[in-house]
Amino acid sequence: MAITLPILQDWRFSIDFEGIAWAIIDRKGESMNSLGRRPTEELGEIVKAVEKAAASGEAKGLVIMSAKETSFIAGADIREFQNFDTEEKIKDVVRQTLELFDRIDRLPVTAGGALSRGDPAAAGARSGQGLRDEGHPTAGAAARGGAIPRAGAEE
Numbered sequence: 001m002a003i004t005l006p007i008l009q010d011w012r013f014s015i016d017f018e019g020i021a022w023a024i025i026d027r028k029g030e031s032m033n034s035l036g037r038r039p040t041e042e043l044g045e046i047v048k049a050v051e052k053a054a055a056s057g058e059a060k061g062l063v064i065m066s067a068k069e070t071s072f073i074a075g076a077d078i079r080e081f082q083n084f085d086t087e088e089k090i091k092d093v094v095r096q097t098l099e100l101f102d103r104i105d106r107l108p109v110t111a112g113g114a115l116s117r118g119d120p121a122a123a124g125a126r127s128g129q130g131l132r133d134e135g136h137p138t139a140g141a142a143a144r145g146g147a148i149p150r151a152g153a154e155e
C-alpha cells in the first residue's frame with residue numbers, strides 16, 4: 001500500500017523496503033531547523049501516514065532526523081510568536097505541538113531520532129541498524145527516543 005502525503009516543503013518522507021519510515025527535516029530557506037507552523041503541520045501529516053502504515057503492517061519503525069549537517073531542531077520558531085495577539089493563541093499552538101509529540105510517543109512502532117547527520121547515532125539510524133539491533137552502539141539514540149521528547153523514554 002503506497003502512502004501518499006501532501007507536498008512537503010520542510011520534510012522528506014519515505015518508507016524503505018524493511019519497513020523503516022524516514023522523516024528528514026530540512027527547513028526550506030533556513031540554515032537551522034526550527035518548528036514553526038508549516039513544519040509542525042507537515043510532521044503531523046507524516047505521523048498520520050506512519051499511523052496508517054503501522055496499522056497495515058507496512059511500517060515497523062520511524063526515524064526522525066535532520067538533513068542539516070550540525071543540528072537537529074533548535075526548538076520553536078519564536079519569530080512566529082510576534083504574529084499572535086494573545087497569550088492564549090501562543091498556548092494553543094504549544095498545546096497542539098505537545099499533542100503531536102504525544103502522538104509520536106504513542107505510535108505502535110519504535111520511534112527515534114538522530115540529532116543531525118553529523119551525530120554518531122545518525123550512522124546507525126541511516127542504516128536502520130539502531131532500530132533493529134538493541135546491541136548496536138547507536139541503538140540507544142536511534143531506537144529509544146533520541147532527541148524526540150518522551151518518545152520511547154521512561155517517565
